[in-house]
Amino acid sequence: MTTVAAPPRVEAQPAPVLRGYRFELVKLLSQWRIRVLLLACWIAPAVFVVAVSLQSTLPSDTVFGRWMHATGWAGALVVLDFSRSWALPLLTALVAGDVFATEDRLGTWRHLLVAVRSPRRIFVAKGLATLTVLLVLVAGLAVSGIAGGLAAVGDHPLVGLDGHLLSPGGAAGTVLLSWACVLAPTLAFAGVGLLGSVALGRSTMGLLMPALLAFALQLTQLLPLPVPIRLALPSHAFLAWRGLFTSPAQTGPLLIGIVVSLAWAIVATALAYHLFLRRGFTDLAYDGSGRRVLVAGALPLAALVGLTAVLLAVVTPAKGSGIEQAKLQRSLATVYAHLYRVQTRELHRPDVTEAQLAATASCDKGGDRVLDQGPGNDWRCVVSWHLPGTAAVGQAIYQLDVTADGRYVADGDGPKEVNGYFPVRTETGDAPNPLWQFDGNVDLLASTKD
Amino acid sequence: MRRSPAVRGRGIRKSFGDVVALDGVDLDVASGQVHGLVGPNGAGKTTLLGLLLGLAVADSGRLEILGTTVGRTLAVPDGVSGFVDGPGLYPSLTARQNLSALAALRGHETGQAARVGEALEQVGLTDVADDRLRGFSLGMRQRLGLAAALLTEPRLLVLDEPANGLDPAGKHHVHRVITGLAAAGTAVVLSSHRMDDLAALCSEVTLLATGRVVFSGPVGKLAAESGELDYRVRTSDPAEAHRVALETPGLQVKSDRDPAERPDTDVLVVRGPVPVLDDLVVRLVRADVAVRELAPVVSPLEAAFLAMTGQTDEENK
Numbered sequence: 045m046t047t048v049a050a051p052p053r054v055e056a057q058p059a060p061v062l063r064g065y066r067f068e069l070v071k072l073l074s075q076w077r078i079r080v081l082l083l084a085c086w087i088a089p090a091v092f093v094v095a096v097s098l099q100s101t102l103p104s105d106t107v108f109g110r111w112m113h114a115t116g117w118a119g120a121l122v123v124l125d126f127s128r129s130w131a132l133p134l135l136t137a138l139v140a141g142d143v144f145a146t147e148d149r150l151g152t153w154r155h156l157l158v159a160v161r162s163p164r165r166i167f168v169a170k171g172l173a174t175l176t177v178l179l180v181l182v183a184g185l186a187v188s189g190i191a192g193g194l195a196a197v198g199d200h201p202l203v204g205l206d207g208h209l210l211s212p213g214g215a216a217g218t219v220l221l222s223w224a225c226v227l228a229p230t231l232a233f234a235g236v237g238l239l240g241s242v243a244l245g246r247s248t249m250g251l252l253m254p255a256l257l258a259f260a261l262q263l264t265q266l267l268p269l270p271v272p273i274r275l276a277l278p279s280h281a282f283l284a285w286r287g288l289f290t291s292p293a294q295t296g297p298l299l300i301g302i303v304v305s306l307a308w309a310i311v312a313t314a315l316a317y318h319l320f321l322r323r324g325f326t327d328l329a330y331d332g333s334g335r336r337v338l339v340a341g342a343l344p345l346a347a348l349v350g351l352t353a354v355l356l357a358v359v360t361p362a363k364g365s366g367i368e369q370a371k372l373q374r375s376l377a378t379v380y381a382h383l384y385r386v387q388t389r390e391l392h393r394p395d396v397t398e399a400q401l402a403a404t405a406s407c408d409k410g411g412d413r414v415l416d417q418g419p420g421n422d423w424r425c426v427v428s429w430h431l432p433g434t435a436a437v438g439q440a441i442y443q444l445d446v447t448a449d450g451r452y453v454a455d456g457d458g459p460k461e462v463n464g465y466f467p468v469r470t471e472t473g474d475a476p477n478p479l480w481q482f483d484g485n486v487d488l489l490a491s492t493k494d
Numbered sequence: 495m496r497r498s499p500a501v502r503g504r505g506i507r508k509s510f511g512d513v514v515a516l517d518g519v520d521l522d523v524a525s526g527q528v529h530g531l532v533g534p535n536g537a538g539k540t541t542l543l544g545l546l547l548g549l550a551v552a553d554s555g556r557l558e559i560l561g562t563t564v565g566r567t568l569a570v571p572d573g574v575s576g577f578v579d580g581p582g583l584y585p586s587l588t589a590r591q592n593l594s595a596l597a598a599l600r601g602h603e604t605g606q607a608a609r610v611g612e613a614l615e616q617v618g619l620t621d622v623a624d625d626r627l628r629g630f631s632l633g634m635r636q637r638l639g640l641a642a643a644l645l646t647e648p649r650l651l652v653l654d655e656p657a658n659g660l661d662p663a664g665k666h667h668v669h670r671v672i673t674g675l676a677a678a679g680t681a682v683v684l685s686s687h688r689m690d691d692l693a694a695l696c697s698e699v700t701l702l703a704t705g706r707v708v709f710s711g712p713v714g715k716l717a718a719e720s721g722e723l724d725y726r727v728r729t730s731d732p733a734e735a736h737r738v739a740l741e742t743p744g745l746q747v748k749s750d751r752d753p754a755e756r757p758d759t760d761v762l763v764v765r766g767p768v769p770v771l772d773d774l775v776v777r778l779v780r781a782d783v784a785v786r787e788l789a790p791v792v793s794p795l796e797a798a799f800l801a802m803t804g805q806t807d808e809e810n811k
Contacts, residue, residue: 056548056572059599067599074586155582155642158547158575159599161568325549 058162064169065176068143072177077138085135085184090192093119097196107205107286107451107483112193113476115200117215119193120186124222127185128282132230133258135181140174140237141251144320148246153325167320171238171313178234179227186223190216203478204289205485206375207382222285225298228305232278233258235312239341242316242323268418268448271362271488275300276352278308283449286485296360296489297450304352311348315341366488367446369407369416372423375484376405376442376454380427383478390468390475396432403429407444421445425454438462440479450486499558500525500650500681501546506555508541515541517705518555523683523698525649528676530692530713531685533702534803539654539685542702543578546570546652546683560649576652576683581639585628589619589638592627597645613641618667632659640668644675651675653684657691669695689796693717699795703803717794719802724748725771727762728787729778735762738777744770763791 072078096103096112097119103109107125111118147153160166202215210218233254240253261279274280281301287294319340356362381398388396407425409416423444431438441457456463456479466481467474503521507514516538523529531539544550545557548570557564562571583592593610602609614623617637627635636658643651656668672682672695686692692699692713699716701709709716729735739747739762748763764774771788778785790797 056568056570056574058568059601063599063601067595070591070595071584071587074584074591076586150582150584151580152582152584154544154547154549154578157549157568158577159596161548163568 056161058165059160061165061168061172064160064165065172068169068173069176072139072143072173078177081135081138081181082184085181086188089120089123089185089188090195093123093189093192094196096122097193104481105453108202110476110481110483111203113197115202115212115215116190116193116195116197117199117202117210117212117219119197120189120219121222123185123189124219124226124285128226128229128279129262130258131185132182132226132282133233133254135178136230136233136237137251137254139177139181140234141241141254143170143174143238144241144316145244145246145250157325163321163325167317174234174238175231178230182223182227182230186220190219202289203383203386204291205286205379205483206290207379207386207478207482207484208291209382209386210289218288222288225285225288225302226282228302228309229278229281232305232308232312235309235316236345239312239316239319242320243341265449266447268365270353270357270364271366272353272356272360273349274366274448274488275356275360275362276304276349278305280449281305283451286451287487290485290487294485294487294490297487300356300360300489307348307352308345311344312341315344360489361491362489365418365448367418367448367450367486369409371486371490372444372446372452373405373407373425375452375486376407376425376444377403377427379454379482379484380405380440380479381429383482384429386478387468390470390478392471394432400432401429403427419446419448423452446486450488452484452486454482454484456480498525498561499523500527500560501529501683502556502558503545503552504556506542506545506552506557508538508545508550508552514705516545516552519702519705519707520710521700521707522710523650523681525681526676526679527698528672528682528684528696530696530699531683531702532687532689532692532699532799536704537702537803538705539702540578543576543652543654543683543685546650547574547576547578549578573646573649574652575643575646575648575650576654577639577643578652578654580654581635581642583627583635583638583642585626588624588626589614589630589641590623592638593642593645596642600646602645609645613644614638616644616667616671617641618664633661633664636660637664637667640671644671648675649680651680651682651684653682655686656684657686657688665691689793689799693793693795701799701802708802709798713795716798719798722765722767723794723797724763724765724791726787726789726791727764727774727778727785728760729762730784730786731782732760732762734781734783735778738781738783739764739774742766742770742774742777745774 102112103122106122108118108121112122147156156166157163199212201212202210204210236257237254240250244250258279261277264277265274265279275297280297281304284298284301287298381401381403384401385396385398405425405427407416407423409420410422423446425442425444427440427442429438440459440462442454443457444452444454446452458464463477463479466477468477499522501521501523503519506516506519508516519542521542531542533539545552546559548564548568551564551567560571560573564570587595590610593613594606597606597610614620617640619634619637619641622634630638636656640653640656657665660668676682696713698712700707701716727735736747739745745764745766748765775785775788
C-alpha cells in the first residue's frame with residue numbers, strides 16, 4: 045500500500061481589484077444596451093447641435109439656446125441643460141441601476157464569488173467599472189456637443205447669463221468646467237442606482253430608481269421651496285453650473301450643490317455596500333424587498349436631505365425662496381448694461397461702459413397685492429439708464445418669467461427702438477436684438493444688501 | 495494504493511434559519527476519485543456542494559479540503575473549481591470571451607489563449623467558440639461551464655448536475671473529461687439525479703436524505719443493498735410466458751392482467767431472486783418461448799436510492 049503525497053498547500057487569495065475591474069468592464073461593454081448608449085452619447089449631441097444650429101428657430105426656452113447661432117459653445121450648453129434633466133439620470137439608471145441586478149437575473153453570483161472570492165472586491169470592481177462607463181458616456185455628451193457646435197457655428201465669444209462676453213478661450217474653459225461640475229450629481233444618481241440595484245435584486249424597480257428620483261426631484265424643484273431645502277437636494281448641482289456664466293461667478297450655490305451631490309454619492313454607495321455584504325448569495329430567487337429599500341435606502345437619504353437643509357439654514361444667509369426684489373433688480377440691471385454694449389457694437393455706435401450707463405431696474409411682482417418676492421411670470425420691471433452723451437435717462441420695460449431655481453427670461457416690452465423687436469437694423473442688414481429677450485440668473489444665496 | 499484525501503468532512507451541520515440543510519454529514523473523497531452525491535430534492539446536496547466551493551461555511555463540524563481546514567466563506571484553497579445551480583456564464587459574451595475573461599480574472603494571463611482553446615476543445619465546443627452564449631442550448635452551457643472549471647487545472651472539481659441537458663455526444667465529452675481528470679489525480683464530486691451517469695462515472699457515492707447520510711461507499715455496495723428488483727421480460731409469446739411465470743416457484747408476477755387480454759403489450763414484469771429468474775428462463779425456453787429481453791425495470795442503483803430514501807418506484811414514476 046502506498047500513499048500519494050499531497051501537493052503543497054496554496055492558500056486562496058481573492059482576485060485583485062484591478063482584475064475584477066477589467067472583468068466587469070468586459071461584461072458591461074459587451075452589453076448591446078451599453079454599446080448603443082456609447083454610440084448615442086458620442087454621436088447624437090453633435091448631430092442635434094448641428095441640426096438645430098442650421099434652423100432659423102432656436103430653442104430659446106433652454107438656457108443658451110438663443111445664442112446657438114452666435115457661437116458654437118452655446119450648443120454644448122444646450123446639450124448640458126437637456127442632459128441634466130433626463131439624459132444623465134437615465135444613463136445612471138441604465139448603467140449603475142443594473143450592474144448588480146444583472147447577476148441576479150443571470151444567476152451568476154455563485155460563479156462570480158467562487159472566481160473572485162471577495163464580495164468586497166466584487167463591489168469595488170463593479171463600482172469602478174460603472175464609474176468608468178458613466179465618465180465615458182458623459183465625456184461623449186460633452187465632446188460631441190462641443191464638436192457639433194464648433195463645426196456648425198464656429199469658435200466665437202459667448203454671452204454669459206449676466207450679459208458679459210466670454211472670449212472663445214474663456215467660454216471653452218467654462219463650458220468644460222460646467223460639464224465637470226455635473227459629474228457630481230451624476231455620481232449621486234449613480235450611487236442611488238447602485239443602491240437600487242443591490243437592494244431590489246432582479247426587480248426592474250432597481251433599474252428605475254435613479255430615473256424615478258430624477259422625476260421626483262424635477263417636480264420638487266418646480267415648487268417654491270425654501271433655499272436650504274432646494275440646495276439640499278442632490279439635483280441642484282445639475283442647475284448650479286449656470287452660476288459659472290456670471291461675473292463674478294455664483295460659486296456659493298455651485299459649491300454647495302457639488303458637496304451635497306458628493307455626500308449623496310458617498311452615502312448611497314455606502315448603503316449599497318452595506319446591503320451587498322449582508323445579502324445572502326445562496327438564495328437564487330432573491331429579489332430584494334420593498335421594506336429593505338425603505339429602511340436601508342430611502343430613510344437614510346431622506347435624513348441626509350433633512351440634516352443638510354438644517355445645516356444650510358444655519359450657516360448660509362439664505363431664506364425664503366431666495367428670489368427677492370432687490371436681487372432681481374440688481375441682476376436685471378447688470379445684464380441689461382452688458383447687453384446694451386453688445387447692441388451698441390452691433391449698431392456700430394460709439395462704445396460705452398457699464399459705469400457710464402449706470403443702469404438700474406425697478407421691479408414689481410403682480411401689482412400691489414402681491415409680495416415682491418418669489419418665482420412667477422408676473423414680474424414687471426423698468427430698466428433705467430443714462431443715454432451716452434446726454435443727461436437724459438432712457439427706460440425700457442421687461443416682463444420677467446422667474447423660475448424657482450433662479451433662472452429668468454426677460455422679454456422686452458418696449459420701446460421698440462431698444463427692446464421691442466427681435467431684429468435690429470444694422471449697416472449690413474438685420475441682426476438679432478440682444479435686448480429683446482435674454483436669460484439671467486439670480487444667485488439664490490446672495491445677500492440682498494447692496 | 496491509498497490516495498490522499500481531497501475532502502474530509504466530519505459532523506458537518508448547516509442550517510438556514512429553522513431549516514436544517516445538513517445534519518452531521520461525514521464525507522470522504524480521495525484524490526483521483528469520482529464521488530457522486532445523490533439524494534431527493536431538498537436532501538442537502540447543493541448545500542454540501544456550496545460548502546466545498548466555499549460559498550458558505552458549516553455551522554459546526556470540520557471540513558478539510560485539499561489538506562486545508564475551511565473555517566470561513568470563500569476561503570477554500572486554490573485548486574478547487576466547479577459550479578452549483580448552473581454554470582453561471584454571461585450570454586452577451588462569446589464562449590471564448592467568457593473563458594478568456596475568467597482566465598484573466600484568475601490571473602492566468604500567460605498562455606491564456608492556448609489554455610482557453612484547450613479547454614474548449616476538451617468539451618467539444620471549438621466550433622462554436624466565437625458564438626455568443628445567448629444562442630447556446632442548456633447542454634452547451636453546461637459543457638462551457640465545465641470548460642471554465644478546467645481553466646484552473648483543479649485538484650477538486652465540484653459539479654452540480656453536469657449532464658443536465660446534454661445530448662449523447664455532449665455527454666460523451668463530459669464523461670471523457672471527468673474520467674480523464676480523475677485518472678490524472680483530480681478528485682471530482684458531482685451531484686446528479688441520473689443514476690446511469692453516476693453508475694458510469696462514480697466509484698463511490700454518498701446518498702443524502704433530509705440532510706443526513708444514509709449511505710456512503712462504493713457504487714457496487716449500494717447496488718447490492720437494493721434487494722430484489724422488478725424485472726422486465728419481453729418474449730415471443732407473452733401469453734404463454736405469463737402462464738409459465740405463474741407456474742414458476744418463488745416468482746412474483748407483477749403484471750396484473752394476462753397479456754392475452756392486453757394485446758398492446760408484450761412485456762411481463764416479475765420479481766424474484768436471481769436463481770428463480772434463471773429457472774424462469776429455462777422454463778420459457780422449454781416451452782418454446784423465445785426470451786428477447788430480461789432487464790431490471792429500474793437500475794439497481796436507482797432501486798437502492800428509492801429504497802433508502804423511503805421513496806417508492808411508483809411514486810418516482
